[in-house]
Amino acid sequence: MTDGRALAPEPPANTARTARRGPGSAVVTGAAVLSAYGRGTDALLAGVLTGRPAFAPVQRFAVEGRRVQFAATMSGSPDLRTEVSRSVREASEDAGLSPAERARTLLFLAIHCDPAMARAPDAARSGLGPGAFAAGVADECGLSGDGVRCYTSACVAASTAAADAAAIIAHGQADRVIVAGGYLVDSDQFALFDAGRVLAADGQVRPFSTGRRGLLLGDGVGAVVIESQQSARARQVPPLARLAGWGRTGDAYHPCQPHPEGVGLARAIVAALQRAGIAADDLGYINAHGSGTGHSDPAEASALRRALGDAVTTVPISSTKSMHGQALEASGVLELIVTLLAARKGMLPVNAGFLGPDESCRLNLVLGEALAATPEFAMSLNAAFGGANTALVIGLP
Amino acid sequence: MTTLTTAQSPSLAGLLEAAAAAGLAVSSSAAWPGARDAAEPAPLAGFIDSTFSPLVAEVAGRALMHARREPAPPGPATVSGPVTAIVLVTALGDVTSATRVAAAVDAGARVPPLHFFQSVPNAVAGYLAARWHLTGPVVCVSSTAAGLGVAGLLIEDADADEALVVRIDLAVTDGDRDSAAAILVTGPASRNALESHEPEGRKQ
Numbered sequence: 115m116t117d118g119r120a121l122a123p124e125p126p127a128n129t130a131r132t133a134r135r136g137p138g139s140a141v142v143t144g145a146a147v148l149s150a151y152g153r154g155t156d157a158l159l160a161g162v163l164t165g166r167p168a169f170a171p172v173q174r175f176a177v178e179g180r181r182v183q184f185a186a187t188m189s190g191s192p193d194l195r196t197e198v199s200r201s202v203r204e205a206s207e208d209a210g211l212s213p214a215e216r217a218r219t220l221l222f223l224a225i226h227c228d229p230a231m232a233r234a235p236d237a238a239r240s241g242l243g244p245g246a247f248a249a250g251v252a253d254e255c256g257l258s259g260d261g262v263r264c265y266t267s268a269c270v271a272a273s274t275a276a277a278d279a280a281a282i283i284a285h286g287q288a289d290r291v292i293v294a295g296g297y298l299v300d301s302d303q304f305a306l307f308d309a310g311r312v313l314a315a316d317g318q319v320r321p322f323s324t325g326r327r328g329l330l331l332g333d334g335v336g337a338v339v340i341e342s343q344q345s346a347r348a349r350q351v352p353p354l355a356r357l358a359g360w361g362r363t364g365d366a367y368h369p370c371q372p373h374p375e376g377v378g379l380a381r382a383i384v385a386a387l388q389r390a391g392i393a394a395d396d397l398g399y400i401n402a403h404g405s406g407t408g409h410s411d412p413a414e415a416s417a418l419r420r421a422l423g424d425a426v427t428t429v430p431i432s433s434t435k436s437m438h439g440q441a442l443e444a445s446g447v448l449e450l451i452v453t454l455l456a457a458r459k460g461m462l463p464v465n466a467g468f469l470g471p472d473e474s475c476r477l478n479l480v481l482g483e484a485l486a487a488t489p490e491f492a493m494s495l496n497a498a499f500g501g502a503n504t505a506l507v508i509g510l511p
Numbered sequence: 512m513t514t515l516t517t518a519q520s521p522s523l524a525g526l527l528e529a530a531a532a533a534g535l536a537v538s539s540s541a542a543w544p545g546a547r548d549a550a551e552p553a554p555l556a557g558f559i560d561s562t563f564s565p566l567v568a569e570v571a572g573r574a575l576m577h578a579r580r581e582p583a584p585p586g587p588a589t590v591s592g593p594v595t596a597i598v599l600v601t602a603l604g605d606v607t608s609a610t611r612v613a614a615a616v617d618a619g620a621r622v623p624p625l626h627f628f629q630s631v632p633n634a635v636a637g638y639l640a641a642r643w644h645l646t647g648p649v650v651c652v653s654s655t656a657a658g659l660g661v662a663g664l665l666i667e668d669a670d671a672d673e674a675l676v677v678r679i680d681l682a683v684t685d686g687d688r689d690s691a692a693a694i695l696v697t698g699p700a701s702r703n704a705l706e707s708h709e710p711e712g713r714k715q
Contacts, residue, residue, distance in 0.1 A: 132669065133668060133669055133670065134667070134668045134669040135668055136668075179619070226604075226631070227603070227604055227609065231603065231606070231609065232606075232609040232610050232612065232613035233610075233613050233617075236683055236684045236685070237684055239603060239606060239683045240602070240603065240683055242603075243602045243603045243604075243653060244602075244604075244653045245602055245653035245654050248653070263652060263653075263654070263657040263660070264652060264653040264654070264657070265650070265651065265652055265653075266601070266604060266631070266632055266651045266652065266653060267631075267632070267633055267649065267650050267651040267652075268631035268632075268633040268651075270633075270649075271651070274648075274650055278661060278664060281664050281668055282664060285664075285667070301616050302609070302612050302613055302616055303630070305612065305615070305616045305622045306612060306622060306626060306627045306630050307627060308622075309621070309622040309623065309624045309626065309627050310624055310627030310628065311624070312627075361670075362648040362650070362665075362670060363646075363647070363648055363670070364596070364597065364636075364637075364640050364645065364646060364647055364648050364649040365637075365640070366583075366640040366641055366644050366645055366646040367637075367640070367641055368637060368641055369557065369628065369634045369635065369637040369638040369641070370628050370633075370634055370637060378646075385670070498631070498633050498649075499628075499631050499633040499634050499637060500597075500631075500632075500633030500634060500635075500636040500637030500640065500649045501637045501640055501641075501649060502633055502636075502637075502648065502649035502650070
């Protein structure tokens with residue numbers, strides 16, 4: 115692995131280039147989700163508002179011999195294809211889409227791959243790629259077969275898909291996109307993360323905390339219907355939220371480590387604020403990437419300080435990965451839904467697992483119990499290998 | 512446009528066709544294998560057991576060198592120069608690594624830690640970004656059409672000035688050969704001159 119490049123003074127993030135966007139507005143009109151707390155948005159919201167993490171010893175597959183044996187999983191061995199299709203259908207129903215409207219709806223799906231691909235005979239593998247998986251979901255759910263996209267950009271895959279959906283809707287290039295993502299904790303990724311020594315041996319994820327030991331994987335399957343405000347109005351469907359701003363950037367620093375000062379993530383935050391047309395202190399909540407790992411949390415805290423300025427001391431921040439775990443390619447949609455549900459409920463989930471402050475991660479964390487607040491705007495952050503970063507801003511109607 | 516120095520491949524032909532369909536101008540391109548290429552690309556430090564990442568690095572490096580770009584110099588990174596997005600297109604991903612990991616898991620064998628770091632296509636994209644100082648967004652998708660769509664959108668909205676789009680397909684059956692191609696695309700002048708629209712703000 116190459117060494118990270120030396121750091122250089124970076125101009126303040128708010129002096130960076132100006133992000134452009136199309137003139138249209140994108141709104142979220144439907145959502146569906148599965149997590150370790152069970153099926154449905156009610157289960158997810160209730161779970162994260164209890165403040166109790168969903169981590170437990172893994173029962174789904176053998177973990178003998180692994181350094182760490184914890185994850186946040188729902189019971190049993192759910193099938194990824196079945197669950198992704200279920201979420202897409204449920205989100206479609208939540209948005210009140212008719213069969214004819216579904217047939218004109220695009221699908222942007224974030225997954226790693228068909229779980230069967232790695233063990234399939236050679237000749238069968240070409241039919242088990244993520245694109246074939248996405249096309250199958252679109253077909254099963256009655257969505258448009260044209261323009262199906264599959265995003266595989268690791269932990270920013272779903273958030274990048276959501277940003278792209280909002281961007282093309284703002285330009286009028288599409289009326290409606292279902293953004294879905296799916297990851298169910300599996301033996302191969304578990305073994306890889308265990309081998310990489312990034313899993314938390316104490317069975318808890320402690321973002322931005324002293325004594326944090328790493329991340330834990332978690333189930334996450336979710337879908338949101340994103341459409342033009344014009345389309346939602348014509349259908350007389352009240353939006354759950356506006357997808358007001360978005361940013362995606364790269365660190366240009368290292369294959370798998372974030373820039374220590376969070377310069378790329380800061381640029382993503384600023385771009386999202388620019389597109390939303392709001393100031394940092396307009397944000398009423400930030401759902402942080404907050405992986406709970408040694409390098410990533412200080413980098414994110416630095417990015418937040420760099421991008422938000424003084425507002426970083428007042429905006430409530432939590433990482434709900436501390437409760438539902440890291441859902442890899444699906445993280446972006448799972449956490450966008452958490453952010454949306456919490457903001458609409460007026461209760462902000464805690465940053466669980468916190469043992470005490472780490473001077474390199476000083477933030478205004480939601481600690482102890484959920485915080486009653488009614489944010490007008492909220493942000494969801496994600497970061498991934500490759501130095502990829504995303505920021506999504508939602509506005510409450 | 513830089514003259515191609517490698518024979519056109521289906522991967523490259525697909526990229527060029529999709530770029531044209533997306534209305535993007537191609538300023539440089541490269542493909543692998545070329546007529547003088549060995550059976551496998553040179554190893555890439557930090558990546559093991561698979562040609563996936565070495566091939567991406569090789570073909571992307573060729574396209575960037577054709578465009579007279581230079582690797583990032585040692586020392587502090589700067590923010591000058593064009594902002595280049597990286598869009599990696601791969602239908603199956605690193606199938607070689609995925610099958611090796613699955614075999615190790617099934618056998619109860621140790622999984623080499625380096626496989627963790629190369630388990631997603633973002634990793635080699637991050638290598639490219641650091642090596643060539645490509646400071647734009649990093650996006651991985653599974654089809655060439657989607658890749659060029661993403662590239663066009665990023666350029667149109669000023670998230671990047673240009674995009675390095677790389678297509679990589681590892682051989683999955685006997686007799687197949689790995690293939691890869693890369694193009695550097697920019698938006699046509701008319702698109703780059705698009706006026707910025709008002710931000711969202713508090714409009715309802």
